[in-house]
Amino acid sequence: MVKFIAVDPNELEDASFTHRGRVSYPILKAFLETGQYVVQLDRTGMQQSFQGLYSSLGSYIRNHRLPIKLLSRGGQLLLMRLDIDKDGNPIPDWEEKQLMTLVQNDTEEITDTVIDRRFEEEKGKVGK
Numbered sequence: 001m002v003k004f005i006a007v008d009p010n011e012l013e014d015a016s017f018t019h020r021g022r023v024s025y026p027i028l029k030a031f032l033e034t035g036q037y038v039v040q041l042d043r044t045g046m047q048q049s050f051q052g053l054y055s056s057l058g059s060y061i062r063n064h065r066l067p068i069k070l071l072s073r074g075g076q077l078l079l080m081r082l083d084i085d086k087d088g089n090p091i092p093d094w095e096e097k098q099l100m101t102l103v104q105n106d107t108e109e110i111t112d113t114v115i116d117r118r119f120e121e122e123k124g125k126v127g128k
Helices: 024-034 050-063 094-105 112-122
Strands: 038-041 068-073 076-081
Touching (some): 024 038, 024 068, 024 076
Antiparallel strands (some): 038 076
């Protein structure tokens, strides 16, 4: 059974009810402010594990629809901007382009022929 303990509302005047990610927000905000296209994240001195940081950054990016792609290469975390190109030129419709890429990759109609082809491509490959 859950119990509730009464709290005096006056005790909450100084409390802050809104918070941004204690880890994710500062990292991602600083990255966006650099204006760089791709960076490697230096995790020196961070308490979070690689997987924990990857997970929290990824969920923050998705939940806030940030123009960032999170990558993992060789045990390192990389952040890539989606709203600028390699030369630093802004891409105003970056979100629409990302959505179109996802839709285009998933437009193949599933037929018996497609299933047979995919089976032959993936047969013998080892998964996770």
